[in-house]
Amino acid sequence: xxxxxxxTGYVGLVTGTCxxxxxxxxxxxxxxxxxxxxxREGGIPIHEPGLLxxxxxxxxxxxxxxxxxxxESVAFGQVQFIAVGTPPDEDGSADLQYVTAAARxxxxxxxxxxxxxxxxxxxxxxxxxxxEALQQELARRGVDTEFSVVSNPExxxxxxxxxxxxxxxxxxxxxxxERAVNLMRELYAPFNRNHDRxxxxxxxxxxxxxxxxxxxxxxxxxxxxxxxxxxxxxxADIEQVRLGIGSDPRIGYHFLYPGCGYGGSCFPKDVQALxxxxxxxxxxxxxxxxVEEANETQKRILLEKIKGRFGADLKGKHFALWxxxxxxxxxxxxxxxxxxxxxxxxxxxxxxxxxxxxxxTESRRIFGNDPRLAYADSPMDTLNNAxxxxxxxxxxxxxxxxFEAVKAALKNPVVFDGRNMYEPARVKAHGIEYFAIGRR
Ligand SMILES: NC(=O)c1ccc[n+]([C@@H]2O[C@H](COP(=O)([O-])OP(=O)(O)OC[C@H]3O[C@@H](n4cnc5c(N)ncnc54)[C@H](O)[C@@H]3O)[C@@H](O)[C@H]2O)c1
Numbered sequence: 001x002x003x004x005x006x007x008t009g010y011v012g013l014v015t016g017t018c019x020x021x022x023x024x025x026x027x028x029x030x031x032x033x034x035x036x037x038x039x040r041e042g043g044i045p046i047h048e049p050g051l052l053x054x055x056x057x058x059x060x061x062x063x064x065x066x067x068x069x070x071x072e073s074v075a076f077g078q079v080q081f082i083a084v085g086t087p088p089d090e091d092g093s094a095d096l097q098y099v100t101a102a103a104r105x106x107x108x109x110x111x112x113x114x115x116x117x118x119x120x121x122x123x124x125x126x127x128x129x130x131x132e133a134l135q136q137e138l139a140r141r142g143v144d145t146e147f148s149v150v151s152n153p154e155x156x157x158x159x160x161x162x163x164x165x166x167x168x169x170x171x172x173x174x175x176x177x178e179r180a181v182n183l184m185r186e187l188y189a190p191f192n193r194n195h196d197r198x199x200x201x202x203x204x205x206x207x208x209x210x211x212x213x214x215x216x217x218x219x220x221x222x223x224x225x226x227x228x229x230x231x232x233x234x235x236a237d238i239e240q241v242r243l244g245i246g247s248d249p250r251i252g253y254h255f256l257y258p259g260c261g262y263g264g265s266c267f268p269k270d271v272q273a274l275x276x277x278x279x280x281x282x283x284x285x286x287x288x289x290x291v292e293e294a295n296e297t298q299k300r301i302l303l304e305k306i307k308g309r310f311g312a313d314l315k316g317k318h319f320a321l322w323x324x325x326x327x328x329x330x331x332x333x334x335x336x337x338x339x340x341x342x343x344x345x346x347x348x349x350x351x352x353x354x355x356x357x358x359x360x361t362e363s364r365r366i367f368g369n370d371p372r373l374a375y376a377d378s379p380m381d382t383l384n385n386a387x388x389x390x391x392x393x394x395x396x397x398x399x400x401x402x403f404e405a406v407k408a409a410l411k412n413p414v415v416f417d418g419r420n421m422y423e424p425a426r427v428k429a430h431g432i433e434y435f436a437i438g439r440r
Contacts, residue, residue, distance in 0.1 A: 001025070001187060004077030006102045008035055008066065010046055010161065010265070010332070011119060011154050012083035017051065018165040020058040022190035027065045029073035039066045047331035047358040050162040074109035079187060082130070083119045083154070092272035093280070094123050103130040107137025110145055115180050117150045121214075121270055123277045124207045127151050127174070148180035151203045153210030158264065159329030166191065171198050174206020211277075214270040215288055220255045221262050222294040228258035228438025229301070238438030239420065258437045260392060260418030261299035263326035263335040268295070299337045302390055302418045303344040305435045309414060310387065315349035320382035320410070323393025323419075324356035324363045331359040333366060337418060338392040345390075346372050353382045357395055383409035394419035403430040 001024045005016040008030035016028040030036050035045045042059070044052050058064035067073055074080070084098035099120055106116055118130060127149045134147055151174035156164035168191055173184045181200055188198055201209070228238040238258050246253035262268065271292050278285045310317060326336035333339060342352055353374040356363065360375050367373050376382040379398060383389060389410060391398060398421060407413040413432040415422075420436045427434040 001079060002077045003027070003079045003081065003187075004029060004073045005081045005083055006073065006105075007082065007084035007098070007120070008032075008039065008045075009083065009085065010048065010158055011156065012081070013039075013044065013046070013055070014048065014051065014156060014161045014165050015081060015083055015119060015154065017054050017058060017064060018162065018191075019187070020061075020064040021054055021166070023063070024187075025063055025076075026058075027067055027073055027076040029067050029070065031068060033068050036066045036068050047329075048161050049159065049329055054162060070105045071109050074106050074114075075111075078113070079115045079117060079183065080106055081117045081119050081152075086120045086122055086269075086273075088269045088272055091276060092269075093276035094121070094269070094273040096122065096126060096129065099126060100129060100133050103133040104137050106147075107134040108141070110134075110138075110147065111143070113146045113148075115148045115150055115183050117152045117184070118207075119152055119154050121153060121210050121266065121273075122151075122207060123211075123273060124204045126207060127203045148175065148177050148183075149203070150175045150180050150184060151206035152184065153206060155210070155213065158332055159327060168197055172206050172209050173198055173200045174203035174209075175200065176203055211270055211274040214267055215274055215291070217255055218262055218267045218271050218295070219287065219291045221257075221259075221267075222291040222298070224256050224258045225261070225298045225301075225437070226294050229298075231438040231440075235440065236438075237440040241438075257420065259298075259394075259420065260302050260337045260341070260437065261295050263299070263337050263339075265326075265332055265334040268292075268335040271295075299340040300344065301437065302337075302341050302392070302416050303348075305416050306345070306388070306390070307348070309416075309433070309435065312348055314345060317350040317387045318385055319345055319350055319352050320386035320389045321352050321354040322356075322379050322382065322389065322391045322398050323395055324354060325359040325393050325395075328393055328395045331362045333359055333362050336392070339366070341390060341392055341418075342367070342373060350387075353384075353386065355379050355382045356393065357397060359393075380405060380409065385411065387411050388414035388416060390416045390418070391421060392418050394421055403427060403432060406430075407432055 003024050003026045005012045005028045008028040016026045020026040038045045082102045086094045089095040131149045171188050175181045231238040242256045245251050324338045351372045355376045415434050417436045424434050424439045
């Protein structure tokens with residue numbers, strides 16, 4: 001099949017590459033010429049395990065191409081995936097300007113039947129807007145070409161995106177015409193070999209399903225974070241509690257890890273977008289509002305613990321920070337807790353030296369050359385002259401540090417662990433003061 005992917009970011013590039021991997025001809029479009037240049041030069045603009053090799057393999061096989069030309073992209077694919085960003089608007093609702101611009105571009109140039117597939121996370125009713133934009137552009141040209149609009153939300157996780165796309169738990173397809181459903185079945189057949197993973201439904205339900213999934217996961221996290229804070233106060237150990245409740249199959253062990261708040265490009269904005277969408281029709285979502293509020297508080301939990309130990313005036317103090325990415329295996333720092341920690345420490349007068357295996361380039365892009373933030377070549381190199389160590393991302397390479405060396409390098413042997421990486425007793429046995437989230 002010939003497929004165009006509009007928007008070559010985390011979702012678009014993974015989608016296009018995985019579809020090429022199973023034999024399709026794919027053209028990825030982005031308006032950001034620098035991304036397309038990197039891809040054409042044989043690199044990738046993001047960090048995603050396994051993606052670079054797959055991109056290179058499919059480019060070499062002649063199945064994967066990149067362009068900045070809208071005209072070329074519209075002419076290329078019978079299937080047109082829209083995978084552009086849907087960032088939060090000023091009030092938190094999803095900003096649909098990129099989605100509608102992509103739809104208009106298709107309408108301006110299409111001359112034969114196309115299936116326009118919305119892969120971006122979009123509020124209920126967006127497919128109608130996409131259809132309207134297409135119709136308006138076709139009418140303006142006096143062209144009467146058929147098209148279908150499909151909602152096909154993406155569930156991949158950054159850091160495991162290739163694996164998730166190649167072996168999806170489910171593929172949600174929202175469509176209202178048989179022709180489009182059949183095309184989507186054919187398109188996803190190679191990812192369906194073990195058992196049928198396609199869940200076909202109406203378009204509005206498909207649009208809501210994506211928000212429901214992310215909001216459910218965010219709810220579990222915020223719930224566990226609040227319980228962890230309570231455990232801290234009550235002298236209980238949240239890890240014991242996690243094991244105690246996770247064994248119930250109705251609850252399960254997944255996504256019950258407390259920490260210093262969820263971040264990333266999806267949960268914060270999707271929670272906000274669903275809240276705003278519900279508000280706009282006069283149906284406030286009480287649970288989700290609480291989920292968001294709890295997360296905002298949780299992102300400051302490390303700062304509160306630091307204040308509790310060192311006081312609110314941190315002038316002249318220096319902190320080591322392990323981890324910048326919002327989670328391991330990605331360089332994405334959108335809404336990362338590390339940013340709240342860095343800015344909070346700065347606000348109290350402190351400086352920071354940090355290390356992250358892949359996100360330091362992204363951090364430099366965000367913070368520029370601010371002299372209050374230095375970068376080290378290894379986790380241990382951050383510790384010299386630091387008053388304490390703070391951990392914001394649970395990278396594998398932080399799992400088993402030499403605690404004696406950590407203690408020796410720090411001015412004060414104090415660790416604030418926002419990701420509960422260690423057994424408290426083990427750390428304390430080295431004479432280190434250990435502050436985790438809900439751990440005894
Ligand atoms: N990142 C994730 O883990 C993830 C997972 C599931 C769903 N999603 C959803 O997928 C969508 C894309 O997310 P992302 O993280 O890939 O975003 P991203 O910011 O990494 O990529 C979006 C890309 O679209 C390009 N773009 C914008 N307008 C364009 C246009 N009119 N034509 C061509 N290109 C255009 C941008 O230049 C950018 O490169 C969002 O709605 C997001 O919520 C993201």
